[in-house]
Each structure stands twice: as C-alpha cells, then as structure tokens.
Amino acid sequence: MTDEIWIVDDDRGVRFVLSEALRDAGLAVREFGDVATVRDALRAARPSLLLTDVRMPGEDGLTLLNELKAQGIGPVIVMSAYTDVATTAAAYRADAADYLAKPFDLDQAVASVQRALASAALPALPKAEPIAINPALLGESAPMREVFRLIGRVAASDLNVLITGETGTGKELVALALHEESARRGHPFVALNTAAIPSELLESELFGHEAGAFTGATRRVAGRFEQAEGGTLFLDEIGDMPLALQTRLLRVLAGGEFYRVGGRELIRGNVRIVAATHQDLAARVATGQFRADLMHRLDVVRIELPSLRARRSDIPLLAQHFLAATAQQLKLAPKRFSRAALKLIGQRDFPGNVRELENLCRRLMVIAPGAEILPSDFATAAGSGSGGEWTDALREWAVAALEQGEADIHARARDALDQTLLQAALQASDGHRQNAAQALGVGRNTLTRKLGASRTRKP
Numbered sequence: 001m002t003d004e005i006w007i008v009d010d011d012r013g014v015r016f017v018l019s020e021a022l023r024d025a026g027l028a029v030r031e032f033g034d035v036a037t038v039r040d041a042l043r044a045a046r047p048s049l050l051l052t053d054v055r056m057p058g059e060d061g062l063t064l065l066n067e068l069k070a071q072g073i074g075p076v077i078v079m080s081a082y083t084d085v086a087t088t089a090a091a092y093r094a095d096a097a098d099y100l101a102k103p104f105d106l107d108q109a110v111a112s113v114q115r116a117l118a119s120a121a122l123p124a125l126p127k128a129e130p131i132a133i134n135p136a137l138l139g140e141s142a143p144m145r146e147v148f149r150l151i152g153r154v155a156a157s158d159l160n161v162l163i164t165g166e167t168g169t170g171k172e173l174v175a176l177a178l179h180e181e182s183a184r185r186g187h188p189f190v191a192l193n194t195a196a197i198p199s200e201l202l203e204s205e206l207f208g209h210e211a212g213a214f215t216g217a218t219r220r221v222a223g224r225f226e227q228a229e230g231g232t233l234f235l236d237e238i239g240d241m242p243l244a245l246q247t248r249l250l251r252v253l254a255g256g257e258f259y260r261v262g263g264r265e266l267i268r269g270n271v272r273i274v275a276a277t278h279q280d281l282a283a284r285v286a287t288g289q290f291r292a293d294l295m296h297r298l299d300v301v302r303i304e305l306p307s308l309r310a311r312r313s314d315i316p317l318l319a320q321h322f323l324a325a326t327a328q329q330l331k332l333a334p335k336r337f338s339r340a341a342l343k344l345i346g347q348r349d350f351p352g353n354v355r356e357l358e359n360l361c362r363r364l365m366v367i368a369p370g371a372e373i374l375p376s377d378f379a380t381a382a383g384s385g386s387g388g389e390w391t392d393a394l395r396e397w398a399v400a401a402l403e404q405g406e407a408d409i410h411a412r413a414r415d416a417l418d419q420t421l422l423q424a425a426l427q428a429s430d431g432h433r434q435n436a437a438q439a440l441g442v443g444r445n446t447l448t449r450k451l452g453a454s455r456t457r458k459p
Helices: 012-024 035-042 061-070 085-093 106-118 142-154 171-180 199-207 243-255 281-286 292-298 308-330 339-345 353-367 376-381 389-403 409-428 433-440 444-457
Strands: 004-008 028-032 049-053 076-080 098-101 161-164 189-193 232-236 257-259 266-268 272-277 301-304
Touching: 004 012, 004 035, 012 028, 012 106, 028 035, 035 061, 049 061, 049 106, 061 076, 061 085, 076 106, 085 098, 085 142, 098 106, 098 142, 142 171, 142 301, 142 308, 161 171, 171 189, 171 232, 171 272, 199 243, 243 257, 243 292, 281 292, 308 339, 308 353, 339 376, 353 376, 389 409, 409 433
Parallel strands: 004 028, 004 049, 049 076, 076 098, 161 272, 161 301, 189 232, 232 272
Antiparallel strands: 257 266
C-alpha cells in the first residue's frame, strides 16, 4: 500500500482544486480521469484512500467502489453532483467512508479524508444488505442531500429515530426508507397515526386486547407492537399522544415488554421505533404535555425534513414526477408543464408542502384541457381551502396576461378587485351602502363613486 490519496474524476478542475487542498494538508495525491486507468494502477500499487466521482464516462464510481470492496481496498469516499437516496444508500451499502455532495467545501473534504484515514484500521461495522429505497423521495437540493445522507448512514443501525418537519413533508416516506434499508426489511413495517385514533382506543391499537377486555371485545386482537414484530413501528404525530399512554410507551421502550389490554401474559417485543411529529417536542415538554424521558428515548437520532419552500429548486422536479405518476396511475394521456408554468409553480409557497404539490399536480392532470399545462390552468385547478390561494390565482392570471401581451392589466385587476369587494359587501349588508362601506373601511361617498365607475365601464 502507498501513502497516496487517489482522486478519480473526469472533471480536471475538480481534481486540481481537491488535489491542491489535500497537498496543502500534507498528503500525497495521485489523479485519475477514469476507472480504467485506476484498474491499471492497482496492478502495481494500492492507495491509502481513494475518492471517486459517481458519474463518469464509461464505468461509474459505484462500480469501482464495489470492486474495491471485493478486493478489500479502502477506505473510499464517494463524490457526486447528482445526489439522491438510491445513490447515497448504494454508496454506504458498499462501505463508502463518506459521501460528498458537489459542490463541496474544500475544508470539509479534507476533514473527511483525514477522518477516514484515522479510522481505516478500525474493524468495519456490519452493513444492511441492498434493497431499493422508495423512489417517491425525490430532491437534489442541499437540504434533501443531507436528509438522504442521514438515511443512508442511520438505516443500518437499530437506533430509534425521530423525524420532524411540517405537515406534508414526507415523514412516513422517510420512515419507510429507513425500514427498507435496514436489516429489518424482511419483517413488517407498521404505521400508526396516533392523532387519528381516539384516546380511549389508542392503547388497544398499540398493545392489542384480550376477549372481554371491554364492551365489544369479542376476541383477542393483536396490537401494532405485535404486528410489527421483528420490523419497524412508525408512530406518526407522536406529540399528540395522551400522557397516560406516554407512560406506558416509555415502559415498553425501556424494557421491551408489554401486556395486552385486559391480559396477564407478558409479551416481549422486538421492534424498532421510528416516530414523527410536526410539533416542537421540547416546547411540549416545557408545558407538561410531553414526557421528557420519553422524548429522549425517541430522539436518539433526529432527521429534520425541510419545508418545500426551503428547497424550491426541487419543486420543478417533484411537479414533473407527480404529473407523470398521475398519468400512469389514472391511465391518462401524458401532459407536460410549459416553461412559464414550471417557473410559476416554483414560486408558490405550498404551506401543505409536498402533499399539497402532489394534489395540485393531480388536479392539473385531470382539469387542464391541453397536453401542455399553462399558467392560466392554475386558477382553474386551485382548491378552495387556504386563504392565500386567491393571490396565487391573481399571480397566475397576471403571468398569463403578460405572456400574451395584454395591456392595462393593473387597472383591470384593480377594477375587478374593487367590484368584487363592493358586491360582496353589499350582499352581506343586504344592499345597505352605509353598512357595506363601514365593513370595507371606506367612506360611503367612496363606495358610491366606485360603484358608479364600475357601472360606467360595463359594456
């Protein structure tokens, strides 16, 4: 083995800056532009560490990584500008020491190399066998790259995981990915939304019950803990769990044993817990609504999912994916977004996050009349729930009008707004102008003048 660090990347610029940074750190470096030249060099020498890009002309870096693993050569650090869950997980399954998402900070890259070199002599940890991760987890933004990296790193362990994030960010998909990439993947993945079950039934849902335990319990029923035996139990919205049940759950997590409701048989379980919440558990602990000891039991490893507005660059990718998936599911002719529509959808805030985006794409697939979705289609497909949607519809109308070269859109929009508000206020006040003006916060003369102006402009 040589004391050299080998860098494999078809991008000469990446090789140069990374080599210089490593040499400045006192390390010897050798550069390669493809996998074939690395194989030739391996006949005569072995590196102390190798960094490889994933996507290169010819064979890719993951192929090289697997070959090096088979030959007992390492450690290997993988680099890529195209980070996704499948690639990240595949790299870690093949014993990659680290995964650097391009563009990376050079100081962090050097630190990663130094860490890998320092731990090279330690015995390798066992890794889970390969299995495909859920393809619905998509994203190329920096926040999602970090999520993928954590999934790949944590999945093979048996630690409890707490997933946090706003509603609709995909917490159950992450839980499923953790299960599918773990050694428990051959056993059940069982999900329970603790906020969706009435508190009086939640204990039975979790732990099961014996016949006669309560009115209507005519037979023994296994709870979610028994159903998930050997696998993963996903407890969604854990922050809403009643305090009494928190105490019982804590005992199960501490001892791995529980009784069915109305039962005397002590059941020992082997289940990995993955919990999720959109709430601030620390704040709920401070107000006495959540047990601190239970939070610490669940929050061994935390994965925080970003909101969709925090990763806007992923919105076009997700939107096109959901549009194509809906066409396939509903057996409809495929549609595509126009450039303007794709730009517009990327500007939305989506308070409901990925779930809201998916629902919008499903509506657009069904409602939009043409094969190409235009900005004007968004107003038709908009739902009627959230308060911000009328401004979204206004923005979409303005974009479409500007693209078509229409004139005086500010005056037209202002007049339409005035007329809509005036008519709504008059209807709410049974035609009484003084009350309508007061409700709108304008003078009666102003209301009368605007009404007259709107009537004058009518054809």
